[in-house]
Amino acid sequence: MSDPQTTGRLSVALAQMNPGVGDLSGNIDRIRSARAEAAARGADLVAFPELSVTGYPPEDLVRKPFFLDRVEEAVRALAAETGDGGPALLVGAPWRDEGLCRNAVLLLDRGGIAATRYKVDLPSDGPFDEAGVFAPGPMPGPVNLRGVRLGLPVGDDLRSPDVVETLQESGAEMLIVPAASPFAADGSDGRLQLVVRRVTEAGLPLLYVNQVGGQDELVFDGASFVIAADRSLAAQAPAFEEHLLLTRWERGEDDLWQCREAGTAAPPEGAEAVYGALVLGLRDYVNKNRFPGVILGLSGGIDSALSAAIAVDALGAERVHGVMLPSPHTSAESREDAAETAELLGCRIDTIPISPAMQAFDAMLAPAFAGRDPDVTEENLQARIRGVTLMALSNKFGALLLSTGNKSEGSVGYATLYGDMCGGFAVLKDVYKTTVYELARWRNAHMPAIGRGPAGRVVPERVLAKAPTAELKPGQTDQDSLPPYEVLDDILAGLVDRDRSLREIVARGHDEATVTAVWTLLQKAEFKRRQAPPGPRITRRPSDRERRYPLANGFIAGSGTAG
Structure with a gap:
């Protein structure tokens, strides 16, 4: 390891990890193993995904005080291990602060908890209800890792420019984002575009470490990446597998950190x-x-x-x-x-x-x-x-x-x-x-x-x-009971995935009676969908869990194309 303050060099390993929700001992073992590998490769810091200690999303587990007690014990024991002079750790955990439970990222270094920051923008849409189980944190400032000021926005903190802007104005030199962003067939480009917007606004490099693995209906694809200050893709981890992505940085003459060494894997598509x-x-x-x-x-x-x-x-x-x-x-x-x-x-x-x-x-x-x-x-x-x-x-x-x-x-x-x-x-x-x-x-x-x-x-x-x-x-x-699947699926994609009106779907060339019939079937089948088993979510708008229609519903047949 180098001393970034004196050498102008910093090595950051992004540990793309597949945690088990609630499996504290197993997750700590994964963190420990990744740290050992990163130490052997000369890393100064190992960054893990959002809530890596507990797995994401922990949902109502975080309402249980005895669970939070175990989390705190595990984190403090892990922090003590960093007293061996090896790499610092950036881990995520639910953390109690002034009587409130927050989604935290903790910097563990030199035998203790060197810094704690909290997620500000808590999602309450789609499959997530962080706003129901966590309290939002205050606007964060950078943390100091051996003389380097790191900004630590967490996951959805990137959705608006506010958190990144605050960190940039407070003197952050680079941004590291612990995230748990699930796969969506049309989602990886949007994730990258969002990060590029934040990098453009801040003028700082950004390292994005994402969770990988399946958790109930959610599938996290990993595909962690680094965007340089000039908005170029500097590093990319593979998708759908655990991976340790080592990045080596040097401070340039303009004081901007430049990524000098990293690996890149092409993400799968389609x-x-x-x-x-x-x-x-x-x-x-x-x-x-x-x-x-x-x-x-x-x-x-x-x-x-x-x-x-x-x-x-x-x-x-x-x-x-x-x-x-x-x-x-x-x-x-x-x-x-x-x-x-x-x-x-x-x-x-x-x-x-x-x-x-x-x-x-x-x-x-x-x-x-x-x-x-x-x-x-x-x-x-x-x-x-x-x-x-x-x-x-x-x-x-x-x-x-x-x-x-x-x-x-x-x-x-x-x-x-x-x-x-x-x-x-x-x-x-x-x-x-x-x-x-x-x-x-x-x-x-x-x-x-x-x-x-x-x-x-x-x-x-x-x-x-x-x-x-x-x-x-x-x-x-x-087809005795349904329209041809090419027709049915295009109509359903409009109704389920894109919230199009019946009139808009008819305008795509579909028969009005067929569109109305599919709309009616979609509404009437709600009671069946609520009794269906879980399954992996691969689109932004699956027709279950976070997208429900009333069981007793008068807005079904006869709606025409007025909607």
Whole structure:
């Protein structure tokens, strides 16, 4: 390590970390391990993501005093370790201050807590409710690390210019931003653009260290980066994996710090990025909840085939168990396609016919249904029989049951409660049907960087080519009940993702009656979405949790295009 005050040099390591929420000992071990690696590489400071000690978001855990007691004990013990003369640490933790709990960043150096700063701009939108559990901090000044003045805005403190402006006016020489910014398919450019705006305003270099990993519905992509004072990209960490990005700085003749050494990895884009987010989200949900593996129904259709591929890439084939549950309406082609999917992926598949259960239910319900013709009730029973069977296997063997429904179906309620929607995690929950096909084709042509499955084709070509069907009655296809998915998804993207009015969506070339029908289905399916399992969030506006419609809702049918 160098003495920045005398040498004009500073080495900062950005520790892109995958913490477990509430796993204090595990997170401290990760911090300790990253510090040891950074010390071996000559770092002066190791910066970690927002709330790295507890994991993000800790939600109502921070309301528990005994949890905060443990956090404080862990931080003070970690601070004592910096008395060995090694690198300083910049860690995040919930921290009590004058009777209030704040989202804090703490500088640990030379055996103690050298400085504490607090997050000012607390989000209360989307999936976050920091404003409900934290008190905002005062406007911060820089902290002094061995003669270098560091500004420490935290995550959303970048959303407005105020915090960065205050730090710049107070004499900060560079900005280090601990963050926990989740992945969104259209979000990485916006994150970078926001940082460039702040750098332009302040005229200071900015180091952005982001969390990586899955936490419940959220997936954090990492992709930490550095923007130099001239707004150029000076460093970029890889996405979707833990990484220690070492940056070496020198003070220039104009007193601006210049990044002289760093690594750069090109971030994934498009289908590659979405697929990586789904793999990481599923992997961490399974592993952090300590499931031995997953089980899912393999129907021979595109959704279950892609779900199985993601599961194998996330966990390895040995931890994925597929089950084919044929009925009298299941085609020979579907049986063959399910078997080929499992063969391509190398995972286990069992076949359990549901005909005996269908016959038992028909006999049991015959007196109650006397005089009534078969209808959607009998179709839904098939889905529920499959759901009960899969849940029984999940209970018996302890594996997590994956629901294979997609965002298109979930948005309009084209799924059966206690049947298709059974499961503990829905890996395609925020993925439109058209994107399901795009991802399957991408995976057949590419090996994901973090994948554990086989290279080459994993989704059978016939699965990609045939018309989607639930096979609940002879000759049935999805388009018997829904518009073509290209039409449906464009309408849903306008309603769900972009908050467009019905009139605006019709103006894009859609039939008015179709748009109104989709709007009606979207509203009426709210009660189903509230009972659906969680799934990885890959868009800014998923149709669950932070985006809800009233269950008793008079603004549905007959709304026309006036809205």
